[in-house]
Amino acid sequence: MTFADQYLAIRKHTEQICAPLQTEDYVVQPVVDVSPPKWHLGHTTWFFETFLLQPFLDHYQVCNADYNYVFNSYYETVGNRVIRTDRGNLSRPGVSEIYQYRSYVDQAMLSLLQEEITAEIKELLLLGFNHEQQHQELLLTDIKYILGNNPLFPPYRQPGSEVIPNNVKTAEMISFKEGIYEIGYSGDGFCFDNELGRHKVYLHPFNLSSQLVSNGEYLKFIEDGGYTNFNYWHAEGWDWVKNNQVIAPMYWHWIDDKWFIYTLEGLMPLVPDETLAHVSYYEAYAFANWAGKRLPTEFEWEVAADFLDWGTRWEWTGSAYLPYPGFTKAPGAIGEYNGKFMVNQKVLRGASVATPVGHSRNTYRNFFHPHLRWQFTGIRLAQ
Structure with missing residues (x-):
């Protein structure tokens, strides 16, 4: 599998996790440790834009200059950011704008991946892949917390899809x-x-x-x-x-x-x-x-x-x-x-x-x- 194939597969999986959500679910932040789903979508995109596209793709123009402030998580080196407790207050950019942001960065990343992949780019690319996979797990568990703290206890998906294994064997x-x-x-x-x-x-x-x-x-x-x-x-x-x-x-x-x-x-x-x-x-x-x-x-x-x-x-x-x-x-x-x-x-x-x-x-x-x-x-x- 090429780097471009890996990139697209990982990015697609993130969006598949969000597919069952309603628009209102994307913005909720019940506690400081849980980030809104749309913030995860934006932050993982910002990571590729900041650490790969800006330094390595010639003539790259950032999608929106404000996104560095909105989607930087904890990187002091990169500049100021919205504090973690306030991520749920970001009604804007809207969900559709964040998906447009993802598409914009994905197209640029595919252009970058058509060029020579140096050792430095490869190292950052693999870190970006694993970073997004970390956020896929956080995204799923954050969604569970968001819906699990709704008094209606709404299901995220159809029965039978959350695999919780049985302890059928005797422990030794x-x-x-x-x-x-x-x-x-x-x-x-x-x-x-x-x-x-x-x-x-x-x-x-x-x-x-x-x-x-x-x-x-x-x-x-x-x-x-x-x-x-x-x-x-x-x-x-x-x-x-x-x-x-x-x-x-x-x-x-x-x-x-x-x-x-x-x-x-x-x-x-x-x-x-x-x-x-x-x-x-x-x-x-x-x-x-x-x-x-x-x-x-x-x-x-x-x-x-x-x-x-x-x-x-x-x-x-x-x-x-x-x-x-x-x-x-x-x-x-x-x-x-x-x-x-x-x-x-x-x-x-x-x-x-x-x-x-x-x-x-x-x-x-x-x-x-x-x-x-x-x-x-x-x-x-x-x-």
């Missing part, structure tokens, strides 16, 4: 020997800079569960007073529970003495055997504590990955998001991509049902603040 603990292991990306393909710096770590003997925690297992935690007993929680997590009156994972609703879950297909009865999703690190830690186990470190997870069935939930680890030995930031705006977020966040490993095909590796390091749970996050126990 898989044992791994102590030793020195190599961690980090190795190869000639694409990876993010936070995966680089392959290095050795020493691990004590450990065990990881072969299965992710199910709804039914987590329900036992709830019924045993998991959200009312401070002993299971970090102090910060316990404050989070009390201050936000948390009683269950995100999208769980107690209706007529029964638990229901909002899914992309609408509100559905809770199925105990389905794999748990949408829990915070605080909840993952408390559940593991209640179960008499712990969360794996990101290094244990990577060592064990080839022996695990992973890829349906982002799995919380007990590891802080920190740089690997020798990590260096690239110069300019691209250097702002990962390094400056290495503080006060936890690493998640794996992938989820929202992750685009081909956008996962056993060295991939996702990261979020401990209280966040709108992604498809789950729990794998360790001991």
Whole structure:
């Protein structure tokens, strides 16, 4: 597949994710962590325009000079921007204008891709592909949050299209020997800079569960007073529970003495055997504590990955998001991509049902603040 084919396929998939939306859905921003769908459409387009078209395509004219301010996310190097909390206030540019923007940039990108692809262009192009795929996952989970916080619980798409695997197998603990292991990306393909710096770590003997925690297992935690007993929680997590009156994972609703879950297909009865999703690190830690186990470190997870069935939930680890030995930031705006977020966040490993095909590796390091749970996050126990 040529670079042009890859580009068009990725761009098309982003728009396919938005296809079921009504126009009003494109603008909503219920909380700061969720961006309006039309902002994702614009931002991913701005990325190609800013980092590829402007520096490398002769005589390129930006589509709209104001879009740098509107669609810049966090790149201080590139200039001022609309603050994240105000993205939902942008009634203009309209949805149709943003699709026109995408078309304008796509045509220019196809022209660029007909020229010689230098090593520098290739590196930025692959980053742009993976950047848009990251936003495809964020886009889908943001849409779920937008619709899931509508009191009508509207479905995003027809029943049967959200794949949530069943935990039909009996979980067992898989044992791994102590030793020195190599961690980090190795190869000639694409990876993010936070995966680089392959290095050795020493691990004590450990065990990881072969299965992710199910709804039914987590329900036992709830019924045993998991959200009312401070002993299971970090102090910060316990404050989070009390201050936000948390009683269950995100999208769980107690209706007529029964638990229901909002899914992309609408509100559905809770199925105990389905794999748990949408829990915070605080909840993952408390559940593991209640179960008499712990969360794996990101290094244990990577060592064990080839022996695990992973890829349906982002799995919380007990590891802080920190740089690997020798990590260096690239110069300019691209250097702002990962390094400056290495503080006060936890690493998640794996992938989820929202992750685009081909956008996962056993060295991939996702990261979020401990209280966040709108992604498809789950729990794998360790001991």
